[in-house]
Amino acid sequence: MFADYSMPELMSIFAMQGFAGLSLFSIFVLMALGLAIIFGQMGVINMAHGEFMILGAYTTYLTAQVFESVMPGLYGGYFFVAMILAFVVTFALGALVEWLMIRHLYHRPLDTLLATWGLSLILQQTYRSVFGAREVGVSLPDWMMGSIAVTDLVEIPINGLFVMVLSLLIAFAVYLLMFRSGWGRQVRAVVQNRPMAEAVGIDSGRVDRVTFALGCGIAGVAGSAFTMIGSTGPTSGQLYIVDTFLVVVFGGAQSLLGTIASAFTISQAQSTMEFFLSGSMAKVLTLLFVVGILMLRPQGLFALKVRR
């Protein structure tokens, strides 16, 4: 399949597809970070994660609409306001869901899976009723338009670059929060030994709620970033949920670095193969490859060695 192309052409194909893969990578990382916290740390399967992301995307869309009609002069900066709003809204919904539903189900992980699937159906239908079944998109502010020409053959769109930088920043922030802050230490303590953590005075119920809400909040920010590179529809979230779960499991559920590495591998493999094969076959091969590796190495790429 490579024979038809000359060497420099191949190089630029790889570079361009590599970059196209990077925007998929950003989506994966942003979605997977939230899941890695919720699933990796708490062991809760949140099937509604995609819908939390889409909630963030719709929040961003609404903010953009408000900015456009009320203060068009400030439109360039709407994104940062929208991102914060998206975080707040999804965080609040996450906390509510945890309180109403998840906290009753911690000892039954398979049942959380079903309950959150139900939640995702309800949210999807709500979006469809409120925003309509058609996909909506935001118009990008001027500074995000255009692209940077690296060489004659390779061009990098600015919005993609922005989203990628954003996702890495958020990944770094999550790392600091989980592994360098007092709160992160509490979370890890509760995960490792709940009774002991409670004995030293950690309010484990509160830690659970904030952790779940935080994971949802990150999904909201992910949705906000998602509007930069794609349009949003009621079922957009569901498209990514299986892939993202594979990303998290493939990376090793409790390792942030593993999550990022596996998001990178999967997105690059898929986007490079997409150029040579049809899109669907590329996806089939990538997923088969991941499932195959998981069958051989169920603990994922970067397994944390902990004594149980």
Next chain:
Amino acid sequence: MKANMFIEWLKSREGIYYLLLALLLVVVFPLALDSFRLNMVGKYLTYAFAALGLVLCWGRSGILSLGQGIFFGLGGYCMAMFLKLEASSPENTAIQSTPGIPDFMDWNQLTALPWFWEPFHSFSFTLIAVLAVPALLAFIIAVAMFKRRVGGVYFAIITQAIAAILTILIIGQQGFTGGVNGITDLRTLMGWDIRTDEAKTLLYFVCVGMLFVCLIVGAWVMRSKLGRILLAMRDQEDRVRFSGYDVASFKIFVFCLAAMFAGIGGAMFTLQVGFMSPSFVGIVPSIEMVILCAVGGRNSLLGAIYGALIVNAAKTFFSESFPELWLYGLGVLFIAVVLAFPDGLAGLYRRYVMPLESKLPAMLRRGNAEAQTLPVEEAK
């Protein structure tokens, strides 16, 4: 001796429930419903096959599979391939550029039948394939996962991913599989037109018969020592392992059995509905099969059948009258069945109706008498 035990069992309370279900499916529905509605009930019952498998696999053994749609689809596609080949005889497809191959292959510029379609000219091969293909795939998945002691949510996610892969594959490979439309326009089974009302009614009874075969196999598994080991494995896996049982083999067995049930369901679906498409294979139908089982009661085989009937009837009703409400309803059902009624209808029945039954012993005795007359005649 055996017959006596069977009669004893039928006289028991459990036997009466089975008889009541048989009465409902074999007598009440065919009498009360027109042939269109009866065909729909038949369609609902095909999902009950998958739900039965899930009772054994999830309720009894604690293995949640989010991929029963895979096996349902494989069974259905095997049957559809046979029927499609029969429908695309050279005479029927004379207008195509390559006569004798299915129409969608011709549209996709295929000029010869792919090799994996060839054996489906034979009906006996198809019947074996309906059971063997799902079982084989289930066996591969199960060996790979359970031998490495992967279970719980990981297993659920992997099976879901495989369901996604299979859907994308079927949709992507249009020329070989009929793509997103699936395999349509199926006409005859060994020269017998399956589209007439009489054929559909007969197929309904075949479906009910197969369902009872699966039900009895399932009940036998649950009552046997094997069933008790499965239960022990669900609750204390390590302890079963330390007692010397090979836990993985039991899990592989029950997962393959569930896959075969789903495969039979899929084949019956194709026969009754007249087509098969990827929309019955993927993530959404697979997880809906879990909810059928959960609504009926994840530990109750009979519950799974009632669950399949009730949920699908509700789905049809809401989709016909209030389409936008159905997803809300389904969502609430998922949450409610997990939070409030983890044992589903069977649990509610046990808690609220059974005590009433004991208060009315006279009624129960009459029920017993009725139950006695039927099988004795059969035994003679």
